[in-house]
Amino acid sequence: MLHDILVKRKSILDQLRKGLPTLGVLAEIEYNPSLFEEFFVHQGGLSNDFVLNCLHFQDSCKQNVLDDRVYQMLQTFVKNLSVEELKSFLKFVTGRSEVSMSTLPHCISVSCYSCDSIFASKCLLELKLPNHFPNYTSFDSAMRTVIEDSSFTTA
Numbered sequence: 001m002l003h004d005i006l007v008k009r010k011s012i013l014d015q016l017r018k019g020l021p022t023l024g025v026l027a028e029i030e031y032n033p034s035l036f037e038e039f040f041v042h043q044g045g046l047s048n049d050f051v052l053n054c055l056h057f058q059d060s061c062k063q064n065v066l067d068d069r070v071y072q073m074l075q076t077f078v079k080n081l082s083v084e085e086l087k088s089f090l091k092f093v094t095g096r097s098e099v100s101m102s103t104l105p106h107c108i109s110v111s112c113y114s115c116d117s118i119f120a121s122k123c124l125l126e127l128k129l130p131n132h133f134p135n136y137t138s139f140d141s142a143m144r145t146v147i148e149d150s151s152f153t154t155a
Contacts, residue, residue, distance in 0.1 A: 066131040067112040088147040095122035
């Protein structure tokens with residue numbers, strides 16, 4: 001788990017840092033970091049499109065009609081959330097309500113399974129959803145319950 005969460009991502013950043021001195025870019029970044037901040041730190045506010053871009057639906061789930069239906073429900077759900085509700089959704093899935101390096105594009109893995117509970121792992125940035133919601137209303141109700149109720153626990 002340590003490798004998947006830290007080491008794998010750190011090695012990519014280390015390689016980038018080794019390449020930056022080639023054209024003198026690293027020295028410029030270190031001399032005036034505020035000029036380059038926009039390239040390394042997300043500056044935009046929290047938006048529905050940003051959160052949608054953070055979701056990565058498992059390819060194996062896209063082949064199942066029930067899973068694909070739940071994925072579309074999740075997209076509709078996220079599109080309809082207010083900024084405060086987006087913060088609650090991110091807090092439920094990632095443990096953080098604001099935009100950070102953990103909310104990079106496609107970093108939240110979404111999958112479906114045949115169970116009755118909604119599960120989020122903050123460490124793995126994973127969201128598991130039941131694949132048998134009868135309609136969007138029940139999906140919306142279930143999602144709002146888990147993101148608004150602080151008594152739900154996540155791993």
